[in-house]
């Protein structure tokens with residue numbers, strides 16, 4: 200459960216103040232599938248970064264699964280990111296010198312998981328995401344779709360409750376984009392909360408709940424099938 | 433994170449950027465290599481000098497006429513000329529339990545002739561005990577005989593070179609020399625000995641001290657060489673000598689006693705200081721390497737911004753990121769240091785080939801110190817880049833490709 204109350208995030212550019220988010224209230228239940236849409240600069244990424252604890256709000260209260268996160272120490276926030284949240288980016292952000300396998304293993308390594316357990320989990324993820332022949336390839340030897348699948352495998356290897364995807368298909372052709380969306384939806388069907396930023400209305404309409412942002416404010420919050428969306432509350 | 437993973441991560445990150453890694457290793461290797469070579473040179477020079485001095489004899493004390501150190505208080509108004517050292521002074525010293533050998537020395541130059549050959553030669557007047565004090569060895573014949581040191585006798589012992597020059601290949605034993613107006617019978621020749629600091633014993637003619645005093649028409653001694661019974665007795669021997677001479681010279685402290693230990697210690701100090709100085713210069717080059725490491729690591733951090741952002745996004749706390757970058761810097765320093773040890777060892781080996789007579793050795797402490805300094809340098813100069821990496825804003829780092 201994600202609960203944002205009166206969240207404001209401000210940036211200072213020169214002498215000017217720009218609102219990334221302006222007094223945003225938002226509640227998201229476990230297992231929801233949400234598309235965040237809106238024009239460029241409307242605050243979509245800022246919203247995701249705050250939910251993912253990569254960014255801190257200037258004011259407001261953010262509760263993640265009942266815990267107030269505002270004011271938590273860096274190490275505590277890092278721990279939450281490690282265990283509860285998975286990030287997927289438009290530009291994949293794979294470590295170029297590491298193989299697909301090593302990239303997927305990275306969160307397990309940071310968490311200090313035993314090498315044997317790591318190997319098993321990574322092996323399983325490689326099979327699940329259809330990367331069997333590519334495990335020992337470096338990112339520059341992989342196609343865009345494959346890179347994003349490696350990134351998804353990495354984001355889910357710690358079995359997080361929440362997946363945050365910022366324009367995950369923005370850098371992919373239509374076919375591999377669809378493939379990635381299907382993987383994400385499949386993960387969502389196993390009760391992982393999926394919050395995805397997209398410019399594509401067609402993709403957005405596949406989500407059960409659509410949030411439209413304008414100038415740092417939630418302009419509309421539309422749930423296509425209320426029965427499922429509110430079930431978790 | 434596990435230590436093995438941290439090290440592997442740093443290692444892989446280093447090998448991933450070969451040009452910068454090569455640069456850092458080179459800088460560190462040069463720094464550590466120069467420390468090894470310079471400290472080896474300094475240490476070897478010290479050992480060389482100390483060995484040379486030790487070959488003068490052990491547990492040695494030298495008594496010189498005149499007081500060279502002021503003990504405090506104003507100098508006497510009426511100039512007191514120091515009393516001379518005499519043979520009876522030397523005899524008196526012999527009675528102390530702390531003293532094993534006493535060799536009074538009278539030194540001068542006189543023309544020495546054998547047949548048609550004549551030379552101006554350093555004449556060393558002494559006694560049988562000089563043989564032990566200076567640790568001499570005989571080539572032929574025997575040394576000056578024991579006996580009453582106040583009585584002269586017409587015998588002499590030749591240095592190795594003197595024998596060569598005056599007699600060539602002829603055996604000199606039993607032959608008679610002319611020194612000044614006196615005649616001396618050759619009873620022995622010293623063995624050829626390597627050079628030693630001080631008087632070269634190869635170029636002297638040794639005669640009994642009383643004969644030398646007669647030859648030079650003097651009753652004073654150049655100095656008295658004394659050997660203490662053992663190392664512990666040196667200090668007591670010095671006190672005894674001073675008090676015996678004071679009693680004999682109407683309560684005046686008018687001699688100086690130099691202990692060989694003190695001379696050695698001084699040289700030891702000088703050369704240790706020199707070694708440390710050159711080693712310090714080498715250490716400066718290590719810190720130059722450290723600054724290079726810092727700059728290269730700073731570049732590495734900005735090159736790897738998005739990697740740092742990603743590490744944060746997948747749950748690495750700031751402390752972890754500091755550790756990762758620090759370990760990387762330390763790994764590079766250590767590998768550089770090991771290369772430097774190899775380079776230094778080769779350097780020392782090459783110097784040994786070029787100067788085979790100079791006994792060059794690598795002191796263990798310098799090897800350890802070089803590695804320790806390299807490690808500390810890596811840590812110190814790795815901190816700033818690591819902190820910078822940890823402080824990066826993940827959102828900004830990730831917003832660029």
Ligand SMILES: Nc1ncnc2c1ncn2[C@@H]1O[C@H](COP(=O)(O)OP(=O)(O)O)[C@@H](O)[C@H]1O
Nearest residue numbers: 210212217218219238239240241242243244245
């Ligand atoms: N680090 C930053 N510094 C200054 N302004 C920023 C920063 N990040 C975002 N902004 C501003 O905040 C607003 C929202 O940005 P963002 O959330 O990235 O929008 P979106 O993802 O919807 O395109 C924009 O006006 C943007 O210029």
Ligand SMILES: [Mg+2]
Nearest residue numbers: 243244245365
């Ligand atoms: Mg954005």
